Amino acid sequence: MKKTGMTLIVKNVAKLVTAFIAVFGIYIALTGHISPGGGFAGGVILAAAAVLMVLAFGSGASKRIVTEGKCHVWDAAGAIGFLVVALCGYFVGSFFFNLVPPGNVFHLTSAGTIPLSNLAILVKVGAGMAGVFLALSAFRRVKPEE
Amino acid sequence: VGGFDQSTEDVTDMELVVAPGTIPAFGEPVLANDPATHEVQPGVAKDYLQYTAKDPDPEQHRDTGAGNAVMGILLDYRAYDTLGEATVIFVSILGAYALLRHVGRKKKEGAA
Numbered sequence: 001m002k003k004t005g006m007t008l009i010v011k012n013v014a015k016l017v018t019a020f021i022a023v024f025g026i027y028i029a030l031t032g033h034i035s036p037g038g039g040f041a042g043g044v045i046l047a048a049a050a051v052l053m054v055l056a057f058g059s060g061a062s063k064r065i066v067t068e069g070k071c072h073v074w075d076a077a078g079a080i081g082f083l084v085v086a087l088c089g090y091f092v093g094s095f096f097f098n099l100v101p102p103g104n105v106f107h108l109t110s111a112g113t114i115p116l117s118n119l120a121i122l123v124k125v126g127a128g129m130a131g132v133f134l135a136l137s138a139f140r141r142v143k144p145e146e
Numbered sequence: 147v148g149g150f151d152q153s154t155e156d157v158t159d160m161e162l163v164v165a166p167g168t169i170p171a172f173g174e175p176v177l178a179n180d181p182a183t184h185e186v187q188p189g190v191a192k193d194y195l196q197y198t199a200k201d202p203d204p205e206q207h208r209d210t211g212a213g214n215a216v217m218g219i220l221l222d223y224r225a226y227d228t229l230g231e232a233t234v235i236f237v238s239i240l241g242a243y244a245l246l247r248h249v250g251r252k253k254k255e256g257a258a
Contacts, residue, residue, distance in 0.1 A: 033217045034213045036216070038217055075239060082232055083229070095226065096225035098210060104211075106213045110213065111212035111213075111222075112211060114210060114218070121228075124232060124235070125232075128235060
């Protein structure tokens with residue numbers, strides 16, 4: 001197999017760090033209603049983890065985790081999920097009605113549908129940013145055949 | 147948040163503020179503090195900040211329960227705007243995919 005990606009040092013550091021970056025992005029999004037952050041910021045951090053992966057290992061070796069098709073699917077799924085959260089409120093009262101009763105402030109389940117919206121935005125933005133990075137970098141390497 | 151109740155209350159508040167004879171001067175925002183008394187006038191922004199992180203009180207206000215007031219406004223009071231933002235990002239990413247992929251472009255070159 002042809003050697004792809006960067007040197008051994010970069011690969012090992014990326015292996016160590018990528019999971020923490022991804023978890024941090026998810027954390028930022030899930031606690032968006034308690035502390036500064038939110039779905040957009042967390043999604044960008046999650047996409048940064050995918051970008052680090054692709055940069056360190058090359059687009060060929062990282063295809064097991066980050067692929068173009070997966071990015072498309074999750075991007076659309078996040079958009080649909082956000083819309084579903086909005087429509088759930090629509091069927092109860094008004095559009096974006098917060099149908100889950102708010103609990104104690106500063107608890108993880110305190111803000112009704114806001115964490116669900118944040119989760120959908122996290123998936124959407126993360127997959128979208130990673131997919132755009134793949135489109136800008138990895139798609140170029142594909143030689144046109146036929 | 148029960149958008150309907152909230153909005154009707156806001157409308158009545160606004161009508162009180164913009165009653166005849168008390169129309170604020172041009173360049174004086176309705177939601178800002180009163181320059182004479184330095185008191186916060188009743189308005190949308192005050193309600194948002196007051197009721198976002200308040201303990202739930204189902205009798206009066208169904209608030210967001212979010213400790214982060216920014217997220218409470220962004221994803222509850224003004225969630226429709228955020229949906230538009232997400233749509234903008236979605237469409238721009240779709241445009242990037244459509245421009246950067248090879249398949250469609252090559253077919254067109256082959257046809258031409």
